[in-house]
Structures are given as structure tokens and as C-alpha cells.
Amino acid sequence: MASLRRVKVLLVLNLIAVAGFVLFLAKCRPIAVRSGDAFHELRPRAEAANLSAHSASPIQDAVLKRLSLLEDIVYRQLNGLSKSLGLIEGYGGRGKGGLPATLSPAEEEKAKGPHEKYGYNSYLSEKISLDRSIPDYRPTKCKELKYAKELPQISIIFIFVNEALSVILRSVHSAVNHTPTHLLKEIILVDDNSDEEELKAPLEEYVHKRYPGLVKVVRNQKREGLIRARIEGWKVATGQVTGFFDAHVEFTAGWAEPVLSRIQENRKRVILPSIDNIKQDTFEVQRYENSAHGYSWELWCMYISPPKDWWDAGDPSLPIRTPAMIGCSFVVNRKFFGEIGLLDPGMDVYGGENIELGIKVCAWHPPWDGLSLPPEITPF
Numbered sequence: 001m002a003s004l005r006r007v008k009v010l011l012v013l014n015l016i017a018v019a020g021f022v023l024f025l026a027k028c029r030p031i032a033v034r035s036g037d038a039f040h041e042l043r044p045r046a047e048a049a050n051l052s053a054h055s056a057s058p059i060q061d062a063v064l065k066r067l068s069l070l071e072d073i074v075y076r077q078l079n080g081l082s083k084s085l086g087l088i089e090g091y092g093g094r095g096k097g098g099l100p101a102t103l104s105p106a107e108e109e110k111a112k113g114p115h116e117k118y119g120y121n122s123y124l125s126e127k128i129s130l131d132r133s134i135p136d137y138r139p140t141k142c143k144e145l146k147y148a149k150e151l152p153q154i155s156i157i158f159i160f161v162n163e164a165l166s167v168i169l170r171s172v173h174s175a176v177n178h179t180p181t182h183l184l185k186e187i188i189l190v191d192d193n194s195d196e197e198e199l200k201a202p203l204e205e206y207v208h209k210r211y212p213g214l215v216k217v218v219r220n221q222k223r224e225g226l227i228r229a230r231i232e233g234w235k236v237a238t239g240q241v242t243g244f245f246d247a248h249v250e251f252t253a254g255w256a257e258p259v260l261s262r263i264q265e266n267r268k269r270v271i272l273p274s275i276d277n278i279k280q281d282t283f284e285v286q287r288y289e290n291s292a293h294g295y296s297w298e299l300w301c302m303y304i305s306p307p308k309d310w311w312d313a314g315d316p317s318l319p320i321r322t323p324a325m326i327g328c329s330f331v332v333n334r335k336f337f338g339e340i341g342l343l344d345p346g347m348d349v350y351g352g353e354n355i356e357l358g359i360k361v362c363a364w365h366p367p368w369d370g371l372s373l374p375p376e377i378t379p380f
């Protein structure tokens with residue numbers, strides 16, 4: 001509904017603009033074309049300048065050009081780039097608000113194969129909008145906090161291999177929709193040599209047309225594994241800050257400001273945004289308690305209770321210090337990450353980086369409250 005409304009408003013506005021434009025050309029001797037309307041967003045200035053000629057045929061040309069542009073806009077809104085991929089845009093639809101999405105019995109049949117292949121219900125994912133809303137599970141106090149407008153810009157890096165196209169694109173849409181424009185430097189998609197055809201030209205064409213100039217696509221020529229793929233993404237990043245994410249995430253509103261301001265205060269901090277769960281069968285967004293990340297005796301990363309001083313402070317909006325750092329969602333100053341040697345490129349699979357990063361970063365920060373280190377271990 002929201003997108004339909006948007007289309008109607010857009011149509012009316014553009015019709016008014018065309019009428020105004022024609023009147024303007026008829027009554028005045030135009031010197032320059034008005035700026036700030038949809039026309040200028042989609043056509044380079046040089047072309048716009050051609051429209052300022054006076055004779056009848058350039059006027060006709062101008063009107064025709066504008067009409068065809070309007071057609072383009074309406075087509076994009078109604079049918080859209082996403083529709084050509086069998087996907088949906090807009091805030092409503094199945095799974096809106098992070099509620100569980102469902103399929104009809106007939107659809108269920110079609111969903112079985114893809115579900116096994118991807119480990120989640122990718123058929124259902126295609127029926128859920130790329131822009132769906134999700135609940136804001138932040139503690140109330142977090143919503144009230146104010147942040148500086150000037151914060152470092154972030155490059156968001158997504159790593160994928162044979163992930164469902166709809167899931168990758170929802171990650172991208174969600175990042176764009178929920179990161180303030182002036183803070184989002186770019187989005188980098190690192191394809192660790194996927195086989196799926198839809199992840200090649202169709203993905204690349206879509207992101208470049210949908211978000212011109214915002215998305216970089218990096219293709220590994222052979223399967224490198226998650227860690228080296230993250231490093232490849234880091235190499236092409238230009239933002240002051242880099243954020244590394246699996247390509248099956250959705251962001252909540254207000255996620256970026258606290259993360260970036262913690263790094264602005266101290267460039268040696270590595271920040272892990274709090275993670276909730278997207279259920280693999282219904283895409284319901286399930287709230288997870290705030291927690292720290294520790295590790296088991298097998299060195300697997302696991303959720304642990306926050307340290308005692310955090311509980312004692314009684315303020316759920318406070319950051320939680322954590323010994324392990326889960327690699328599927330972390331944000332770090334780009335240069336600082338280079339200074340600490342990135343991640344060990346000898347690792348072929350995931351898991352070890354959670355421990356590695358925690359140990360490296362710990363060395364840059366004072367020891368835990370209440371934890372006395374032997375004198376020979378001096379954090380620097």
C-alpha cells in the first residue's frame with residue numbers, strides 16, 4: 001500500500017512538474033532548467049542544458065524526453081527492478097514487522113528443495129519484501145540517546161557464497177534503509193566464487209541500477225574461505241570505518257550511530273552490534289538477550305552473561321565488554337584493523353577469528369575490572 005501511495009504521489013508531482021515545465025518554456029525565455037526535481041536526479045547536467053534552446057522542436061524533444069523519463073520512473077516503481085528478479089520492494093507484505101511469514105500449502109511443496117539447499121526457506125524469502133520493517137528491540141534508553149551528527153563513515157562489507165539472491169539483497173536494502181545516508185560510505189559485496197548464475201550478472205546489474213555508485217562487487221576467482229574473503233573486502237574499502245557482516249542480516253533503525261560514536265571516541269575499539277535471530281523457516285525476528293561472547297573448551301564462540309560490573313551498573317544501554325568477538329558482525333576502524341594485522345589469512349574456515357580478534361584487541365585495552373593480571377603481563 002505504501003509503495004502504491006508513493007507511486008501516486010510521484011505521478012501527481014511529476015505531472016505538475018511537466019505542466020509547470022511546459023508553461024515555463026512557453027512563457028519565458030528559459031535560461032536554465034529548474035533543478036531539484038526528479039529529472040536532475042536521473043540525467044546528467046550536460047543533457048539537461050540542451051533543453052534550454054528556444055525553438056519548437058527542442059521543446060518538443062524536452063517534453064518527450066521528460067515523458068519517457070516519467071515512464072521509466074513509473075515502471076521502476078510499479079514493476080521495478082526487483083520485480084524482474086521475482087522479488088518485492090516496499091515496507092509491507094509477508095513477514096512485515098518481523099512477524100513469522102507463511103506459505104500456502106501449494107507453495108510449501110515448491111519451497112522444500114531450496115530450503116534444504118540453503119539451510120533456510122529461500123522460497124519464502126522471495127515472497128518477503130526486500131524493505132520489510134522489523135521490530136525495534138533496543139532497550140528504551142538506547143532510543144533516547146543522542147549522537148553527534150558528524151561521525152566517521154562506514155563501509156559495510158558483506159561476504160557470501162551461494163547465498164540466496166533475495167537474502168543478500170534484503171541485507172543490502174536493509175543496510176541502505178537503516179544507515180543514515182551521510183554515514184554510509186559504500187556497500188561492498190564479496191562473492192567467494194559462487195556457482196549460482198543469479199549471483200553473477202543479475203545481482204551486479206541490480207545493485208548498480210538500484211543504488212548507483214554505492215555498491216562495489218568483489219569476485220574471488222577461486223574459493224578462498226570466509227576469512228580471506230573478508231580481507232579482500234577490506235582491501236577495497238575506503239570508509240574510515242569498516243563493518244563486516246554475513247550477507248543474511250537485517251539492520252534495525254539507529255544501529256549505526258552508537259557503533260560509530262564508540263569508535264570515534266577511541267579508534268582502537270572493535271564494536272559488535274547486538275544480534276537478534278532471524279528464524280530460518282519463517283524469517284520471524286526473535287529477540288535475543290544482550291550478552292557477551294565467550295568461548296568453550298573447544299574454542300567455539302558462545303553467548304555468555306555480561307560481566308558483573310555491567311549488571312551492577314543497572315543500565316542496559318551500556319556497552320558490554322566481551323572476551324571473544326564474533327566475526328559475523330563486527331565494526332572496526334579500517335586503518336586500525338590493518339595495524340593489528342587484520343585476521344590470520346591462513347584460516348580456511350570460520351570460527352578461529354572469533355578468538356583471534358578478541359585476544360588481539362584485548363591487548364590494546366586496560367584489563368577487565370576486578371581481574372588482576374600477573375605483573376609480567378602488562379597491557380599496552
Ligand SMILES: [Mn+2]
Binds near residue numbers: 246248328
Ligand atoms: Mn551467519
